Amino acid sequence: MSFKPAEWPRKLRSQHWYGGNSRDTIYHRGWLKNQGYPHDLFDGRPVIGILNTWSDLTPCNGHLRELAEKVKAGIWEAGGFPVEVPVFSASENTFRPTAMMYRNLAAMAVEEAMRGQPIDGAVLMVGCDKTTPSLLMAAASVDIPSIVVTGGPMLNGWFRGERIGSGTHLWKFSEAVKAGEMTQDEFLEAEQAMSRSSGTCNTMGTASTMASMAEALGMALSGNAAIPAVDSRRRVMAQMTGRRIVQMVKDDLKPSDIMTKEAFENAIRCNGAIGGSTNAVVHLLAMAGRTGIELTLDDWDRCGRDVATIVNLMPSGKYLMEEFFYAGGLPVVLKHLGEAGLLHKDALTVSGESIWDEVKDAKNWNEDVILPVEKALTQQGGIAVLKGNLAPLGAVLKPSAASPHLMQHRGRAVVFEDIDDYKARINDDALDIDETCIMVMKNCGPKGYPGMAEVGNMGLPPKVLKKGITDMVRISDARMSGTAYGTVVLHTSPEAARGGPLAIVRTGDFIELDVPNRRLHLDLSDEEIAARLADWKNPVEPPASGYARMFHEHVEGADTGADFDFLKGCRGSEVGRDSH
Structure with missing residues (x-):
């Protein structure tokens, strides 16, 4: 690891808004005091933006308001000043024509929210699959200290004694109805069993994949990806994340220190080992584009071709995210990759430690869920x-x-x-x-x-x-x-x-x-x-006007991440002059 913490104390970004006694400072600080904040909160302590993708219309993220309170507790404990900021939330299961159309809009909106407001660091509260890449794309573009905490997967679904996965069994049961093997009434009965708790899809779908990618990239605390949404340990993870972001600001530990080419290669190999979603391809390509790192489809094939798929989860296998967590979760997978010589062990994480230091002592508690290589679902997984x-x-x-x-x-x-x-x-x-x-x-x-x-x-x-x-x-x-x-x-x-x-x-x-x-x-x-x-x-035909027209004119191909052509590269955290 080459990262060296910055000297502390130093003038923080938020002090350009809140520090001193000028008219402009009082304009920014005074209005915020109408929320009942005492004066000494503005004395130079880190201001942490909790960027929350909670929405009643994003059901996978419907519990993030409560989880944000645990993040706030951690920030207060570590001496920071938490401010919760609702940001654009695109739900895969409600947005039409598709949530993917709004990933770039969300990333653009969040980037500007991060840059234009007085925050020194950010906790990215994400869940439903497009919210994770969109906020990571924004964080890479602005490059202030940032850390991910996901909402976690739902509990297992069960129907007539069978373990059923959200999404996966929707496709299977729909085909069974068309084949005459299942009645419509049975299909409706199964609907009630598919999504029986808060959280994201309980399969290794895109949401769980992107939670795993955030952890494999080093942008989330170790173990974050698999904890079920309703498990008390998810709330502990949120509180620990709140504590950690304050120290990251003090150390000036930024996404550019963590999201390196080596980190992306770790994530690609991890995706192969977990049997992750093909959607990870367009998302990681887009995220790398925001950092200025050259990542291509050839890298996906080169890094993933010889990685065995060892996580026995739907849709590739038979278990669900609950069992993955109980078996040891992503740290076990990353440890396996390290032992197989497929992990850049020195890659830095938000903990300030290397990824290998985080996972080297992980234990596999169920070898039917996280399989030995000789029993892998496929010896050449990846994408x-x-x-x-x-x-x-x-x-x-x-x-x-x-x-x-x-x-x-x-x-x-x-x-x-x-x-x-x-x-x-x-x-x-x-x-x-x-x-x-x-x-x-x-x-x-x-x-x-x-x-x-x-x-x-x-x-x-x-x-x-x-x-x-x-x-x-x-x-x-x-x-x-x-x-x-x-x-x-x-x-x-x-x-x-x-x-x-x-x-x-x-x-x-x-x-x-x-x-x-x-x-x-x-x-x-x-x-x-x-x-x-x-x-x-x-x-x-090109759309006549509005965001759809901008999307049509500026979106790049899937082979480079389907980002907008004018959003490539890191634009940094500098903001225009104060107008007050």
Whole structure:
């Protein structure tokens, strides 16, 4: 570790607002005193912004108001001055057309809230999956001391004696209804059992994945990722996080000290070991872009290819986050990576210690949940990055959630021009499709949807489901929920709406998927592809105005993180002159 704490005491950022007795200082300080704060709170102690993504319309984060009180307690105990700040909260299960469309808006809004207000450090209170990357993107852009505390996962779901995962079983039960294996009444009964406590999805979906990524990056205290939302230890974690951020401000320990290239490589390898969501790809690429670190899809394949998936959780395995916590949680996984030579052990964490110092003594209390390598779900987990003439800039697939017999497959394409075309035709028994076909959906990428919705795990046609078939190869430029499963190729880049080769695929064309050799090939000559692209006309109309128009004009491709082109790099914490 090369980090050296700054000298303390020193003039803090908040003192540019609150220090001294000028008219401007009294303007800032005096109005805040109407909340009943005594004068000595403004004497140079660290002001900590608790950036809270609580919202009644973000159910996964619905308990964060109560958790914030524990963060405040920790800040007071450590000699800081806590101020709670509600920030933009995009819920995956309520926002339309997709929460991903608002990740960049949230990151932009939070960045400006951090920079423009008198805070010396920030506690990032997150949960539902887009809130975690959006606040980390903002923190990387501003680069003041920041630390993550997540809301934690829900308790296990149970239905008729079966462990059920939020999201994962929604997809499974929905397919069972279409196949005639489950009644609609049974489906509604199961709904009550899926989400039975506060917290995020209890599978290794995107929310739990991003909580794990925050911990693997070193941006959360060790053990934070897996503690259930309603466990008292989650509240203890929040209070300890409040204590820690005060010392981080005193030491001037910033995201740029922690979110290094080595830290991102640790996170990528961790994602492979936990069977994490494909959504982590676009989020980590975007976060790295905010730090100015060059991180690419090639890094994802290079770092993740030889990592065994050892966490036996849905959708890849059979357990849920509750069992993962009881087994020892993410520290056990990181310790395994370190012992296997797959961890940059000296990477710094928000604790001020190296990541190895944090995890080296972790114990695995259940080897059926966190598996020995010889019993891994798949020996080559990670995220497979596929390239070829159908995806010149790359596409991704999650091997641990795919069917082994489909990892090398050649099939006839059945093409859907967009999500509406898919919905209109998929249930038609006249659709010319069987289990050997490859389902292709276009115009669902960052520009095409817009926002790149989680529609890539297209449900299979009922005529195929009724044969007992549960998986087919599916290819699109969309995303997939982290709770979903199947042999699904996602994030195909360039997307169809940018004129990528996906745009010219026709029903009847043959496609070859070869995951071991990382190949995605459209069986057409270069001349035929060029001719079709020359005749192609973009069916996607730009939105007329508003944020949707800005998103369409400035969003980059999935292969670089789908951030806005004008938000790359760290802009720092300096703010314009005072106008008062």
